[in-house]
Amino acid sequence: MSATTTLRQPALVPGGSGRSWLSRPSGGWRQTTVNKAFLLPAIVVFVLLFVIPLAQTLWWSFTDFTGYSPEASFVGLANYRVIMTDPSMLAGLGFTLLFGVGTTIAITLLAIPLAVQLNKAFVGRNLVRSIWFFPAIPSMAILGLVWRYILSPLDSGVLNTALATVGVGPLGWLSDPTLARLSVILVGVWGATGWHAVLYTAYLQSIPHEYYEVAKIDGASARQQFFGITLPLLTPAIVISTFLLMTGGLKVFDLPYTLTNGGPGFSTYTITQSIVVSGVGQGRYGLASALAVLFTVAVAALSFGQLALTRYVERRFV
Amino acid sequence: MKRRSRLAGLAAVAASAALALTACSGGGSGDPEGVTTITFLSWTGEEQMEQVIDAFEEDHPEVRVEASYAPPVAEYIQALQTRVLSGTAPDVFVIAAENKTNLIEGGHVLDLSGEDFVEGVEPFNLETYGRDGKYYGLSLSSWAAGYIYNKDLLAQVGYETVPETWDEFLEMCQKLQDAGITPFLESVDQMPTTVSAWIGAKNAEMEPSLDDQIFDGESTFAEQWTPALEQYNRVFEEGLMSKDVVGLDGDQVSAEFANGRVAVINGGPWFIASLREANPDLDFQFSLVPAMDESGTPFAAGAAAPGYAINAKSDEAKQEAAKTFLGWLAEPEAVELFQSLTNDVTVTDDFEPPVDPSFEPMVEPIRNGQLYLPMIAWQRAEDVLNVEAVAQIQRMIRGEVQPEQVAKALDTKLAAS
Numbered sequence: 230m231s232a233t234t235t236l237r238q239p240a241l242v243p244g245g246s247g248r249s250w251l252s253r254p255s256g257g258w259r260q261t262t263v264n265k266a267f268l269l270p271a272i273v274v275f276v277l278l279f280v281i282p283l284a285q286t287l288w289w290s291f292t293d294f295t296g297y298s299p300e301a302s303f304v305g306l307a308n309y310r311v312i313m314t315d316p317s318m319l320a321g322l323g324f325t326l327l328f329g330v331g332t333t334i335a336i337t338l339l340a341i342p343l344a345v346q347l348n349k350a351f352v353g354r355n356l357v358r359s360i361w362f363f364p365a366i367p368s369m370a371i372l373g374l375v376w377r378y379i380l381s382p383l384d385s386g387v388l389n390t391a392l393a394t395v396g397v398g399p400l401g402w403l404s405d406p407t408l409a410r411l412s413v414i415l416v417g418v419w420g421a422t423g424w425h426a427v428l429y430t431a432y433l434q435s436i437p438h439e440y441y442e443v444a445k446i447d448g449a450s451a452r453q454q455f456f457g458i459t460l461p462l463l464t465p466a467i468v469i470s471t472f473l474l475m476t477g478g479l480k481v482f483d484l485p486y487t488l489t490n491g492g493p494g495f496s497t498y499t500i501t502q503s504i505v506v507s508g509v510g511q512g513r514y515g516l517a518s519a520l521a522v523l524f525t526v527a528v529a530a531l532s533f534g535q536l537a538l539t540r541y542v543e544r545r546f547v
Numbered sequence: 548m549k550r551r552s553r554l555a556g557l558a559a560v561a562a563s564a565a566l567a568l569t570a571c572s573g574g575g576s577g578d579p580e581g582v583t584t585i586t587f588l589s590w591t592g593e594e595q596m597e598q599v600i601d602a603f604e605e606d607h608p609e610v611r612v613e614a615s616y617a618p619p620v621a622e623y624i625q626a627l628q629t630r631v632l633s634g635t636a637p638d639v640f641v642i643a644a645e646n647k648t649n650l651i652e653g654g655h656v657l658d659l660s661g662e663d664f665v666e667g668v669e670p671f672n673l674e675t676y677g678r679d680g681k682y683y684g685l686s687l688s689s690w691a692a693g694y695i696y697n698k699d700l701l702a703q704v705g706y707e708t709v710p711e712t713w714d715e716f717l718e719m720c721q722k723l724q725d726a727g728i729t730p731f732l733e734s735v736d737q738m739p740t741t742v743s744a745w746i747g748a749k750n751a752e753m754e755p756s757l758d759d760q761i762f763d764g765e766s767t768f769a770e771q772w773t774p775a776l777e778q779y780n781r782v783f784e785e786g787l788m789s790k791d792v793v794g795l796d797g798d799q800v801s802a803e804f805a806n807g808r809v810a811v812i813n814g815g816p817w818f819i820a821s822l823r824e825a826n827p828d829l830d831f832q833f834s835l836v837p838a839m840d841e842s843g844t845p846f847a848a849g850a851a852a853p854g855y856a857i858n859a860k861s862d863e864a865k866q867e868a869a870k871t872f873l874g875w876l877a878e879p880e881a882v883e884l885f886q887s888l889t890n891d892v893t894v895t896d897d898f899e900p901p902v903d904p905s906f907e908p909m910v911e912p913i914r915n916g917q918l919y920l921p922m923i924a925w926q927r928a929e930d931v932l933n934v935e936a937v938a939q940i941q942r943m944i945r946g947e948v949q950p951e952q953v954a955k956a957l958d959t960k961l962a963a964s
Binding site for chain 1: 646655774789796806928939962
């Protein structure tokens, strides 16, 4: 119990002493050593599964490694030059960013109001929550294949057949570059909104009911309660949700691969598809490694930027 | 004492683990006298290959085949590549379009030219997995894709079969469209069958071949491919095929055909079973792709099936045993067994494979090697060029680029690879 208090204290006091818990021996050097020893397994796993592969990838990115022979020649920045001048890879970068940002914004805007509704008492609430949560269960690759049939651009496509009954279409959902991009993003949003709504619901349940009662007594409308109480107190959940969405969105592979295979042309090509196709499919591990390095740097930069922004928002509103 | 016994226990565990690992890596060190065990990574599924291996071991008790399986294509290529890199490649494996350059250039595969068992095999198949007169893969079958047409729908506009030239074919498409029938759908999630066949027909008439000229720098994709792409683009420009094909895969096109909603599609023998199952009354037939112009000949898209290769780094005894295995696979009885299990069109001269009657027009080109698939014929950067070609052709269909720009993009890609 006391250990928990010791651990949490610096984080709870903004602008505190700044001393880390590691530098504060609570039971003499022997106890500190034992405490630190508990970190060893995690450090070993981190080094083996993250640091070493990352270092190896970095080294390969400067070579012409094919994956078939351990011998590889140093080629300097040649792989990076290829990436910077290859239109397909630049297109992949563009759609990856669009997907990451688009799904993060859309899911956040939909999941919060949905969570508020799902948090209200009504008959069959658990069933409705389960229905919304369901798309998060099957693999996105399976969902991509199913949606490929639904969004077929032919007259006989499921969605086009439905639209025809109201005199619309047929629309080239997967054959028009703009609609194809939109389709991939919409299926991504459909697949993840329920999951994130459940996350928000969990946070909503921790907001004390008394706040709303007081607000009601003061005559606050539902809208004022939402913007004055719910949204500010959901900020920690928004931080987690948007972080997960952004990192997951930037790494997306299975959904566009099965839904559009990156097409038409390169319009829904993603960076991860580029890495997999170049590395495994084309035996260009050097090039794929360079792409992976650039991608890691970009994802890290975006993630840290997003964390900084959300922390600022958190401090501002909480 | 307690500490010592714990250490002893640990040592025992380590020793048994080491023994187990040694046994694994030994690959048959415990073989009975006179028996050689070879390892084999199969491309064909376990259900079929197991029966083939059992029959081989019955005929050749002196060789034991230890098979492992990885489904084609990406998973197989990845599994084999990992094993080659780690020095644990099997004694026999499969060389395919996707890995042939790396395997041959890396010296991982044994030259099979001069072996008795390659004698009766179609040279096209051997040359597909060969270089500079050497053969590295024993490919015993081929596949081909062409057009599949609905006989009843064609009969409605007075045709019995697909015409032999592209102009005539487009004329037929126009008549079908005028009759309210969707004339033609070709999936373009892979290299279009039509383009492959036309380039193949041109390649067959050239000496040195079209690809030799491009890859030796004597010619370019822009020079050789542009006419074919321009002709292909006509079907979209004239509104005879929907541009929506860029959003379809082969299965969706096949489903349209099975439901009688389109008169002609592209496809290969893998569609036969699903078409018969989906619509038993459908009367369909395969045909070669019409010639691009009056001077050309109808041709098929297709390729030699991946070939069996022997690990150049295996020891001599295992290589000899592997040759015994490959030699047996090329014998007529083994070819017949393999064909009955897989329905592949085999290409050895001493066995005539039975095929579905609808596929008969494609058999002769397959067995004579009159096939072409750019990705297999290209001499380097095969997958890089294929990915680029498919994407650029999709863009051409959408009207984003012109045919010549597609071909030039391939030249740029080749120069950068």
